[in-house]
Amino acid sequence: MFSFFRKKPAATPAPAPSTTGGSLIGSALVQPMEIPVPAPVAPERQSWMERLSAGLRKTGSSISQVFTGAVIDETLYEELETALLMADTGVAATQFLLDEVRRKVQQTGATRPVQAKNILVDALTKLLLPLQKELVIGEHQPTVIMVAGVNGAGKTTSIGKLTKHLADDGETVLLAAADTFRAAAREQLAVWADRNKVEIVSQEGGDPAAVSFDAVTAGKARGKDVVIVDTAGRLPTQLHLMEELRKIKRVVTKAEPSGPHEVLLVIDGNTGQNALSQVKTFDDALKLTGLVVTKLDGTAKGGVLAAIAQEKPVPVYFIGVGEKLEDLETFNAREFALALLQ
Incomplete structure (x- = not known):
């Protein structure tokens, strides 16, 4: 299976500078030019x-x-x-x-x-x-990923798929059910946790920030590789709920000073220019590090990624074309351009 993730390699000492003069190809002084070679398509x-x-x-x-x-x-x-x-x-x-x-x-x-x-x-x-950018897992332990998005964008489903691929890559994952306003969201996340045999921290009617804090603390104590925080779906016009997202982020930082390491926004590819507005608003509130674009499955117009690239170039880690696990994949600019202009 295609691997979604790249663990950051351990640092290696740079070669000692030459004492005979000239450039050191491959050394810390002069790096060779990388010429991309097309890899066979799996x-x-x-x-x-x-x-x-x-x-x-x-x-x-x-x-x-x-x-x-x-x-x-x-x-x-x-x-x-x-x-x-x-x-x-x-x-x-x-x-x-x-x-x-x-x-x-x-x-x-x-x-x-x-x-x-x-x-x-x-x-x-x-x-x-x-x-086009890879999601790096392994630079921090745990890597704390906070996920936001409006209701109906496919946020919780995307978290489930992401968890499955992480687990298949051998990463240990803990989920935080911080979408405490919607019982169905907790139940849905619990199903994914059970299916993927990963742990979940959940509190019925609990405070979202408290759930997030407990989950990150537990992830650190249990030596987990990844903690994914599922936040409540909301519209960017709901200012009090956007403020709650800021609170969750602040509380996560209290539990892990270097976190959250990734702040992802899930957007519905069917919503066109509204998706761009969401990216701008959520980025202003949370400083997004990446996007997951869902539902590019026949009705979506697709061009919104070009608008995002031109006006708010937040990296797109994953794109989805359907409900199945294999329908979520890493974003590749060339592939997308070829598919869009087939």
């Missing part, structure tokens, strides 16, 4: 690409239709602008992509629409690349 990843492409087909076909003509002209650019905006790419990202395509078409002398489409794939990859 069957699991190929299967994921097929599911992602299927999920983004509605958006992709609308954009690809722009490139079915015979020439690259102003009509093509106007239709592309409309298609990108309809895909929830946003004004700023749409302008960036159009400018990149125009510039590259002129620079290369491209004349066929299929060439312009390939240029757009490269431009979208370039735009999305800052969002």
Whole structure:
């Protein structure tokens, strides 16, 4: 199975400086240039690409239709602008992509629409690349992950899937059921804990911050690798609930001064520009370190990731295209661009 996580390697001493002059290739003085070599696509990843492409087909076909003509002209650019905006790419990202395509078409002398489409794939990859980042487990013990999101975004389900993949990677996980306002959330998280054979800290009607504190304290005492805190779903307009999220974060820091090490926001890919608004609001309140984008399974427009990359580039750790465990995967900019513009 494709591994979601990379443990930070132990530090190794740098080679001693040369006394004979010249540069030390591979030493602390001069690092060799890394030339990426495409790795063979594993069957699991190929299967994921097929599911992602299927999920983004509605958006992709609308954009690809722009490139079915015979020439690259102003009509093509106007239709592309409309298609990108309809895909929830946003004004700023749409302008960036159009400018990149125009510039590259002129620079290369491209004349066929299929060439312009390939240029757009490269431009979208370039735009999305800052969002591509691995979730690192092992730099802290435990790694404390706080997860937020509005009701219905798939927050608790995403935590369950994340827990499963962590457990499969050999990590010991403890869950904190700090969504104490919704009994169903605690029950749902308890099911995932039982299914994955991990421990859970839960209190019926308890204070969310107290549950979070107890869980982090327990995780440290029991030597757990990861503690995941599931917070109550809320709208960013509910100011008193957003303040509670800040309180949870402060209390987690009291239990573990270096934590929380990750603050993730789960967003529904179907909500378009509203998802970008959520990212901005939750980041202002919590200083997000990463995103999980769910429900890219046929109805989502997908372009919102370009808007996020242009206006609020918070890393996207995972994207999901369905309810199954294998429907949550790591985000790869090139893969997403190819799937969106299939």
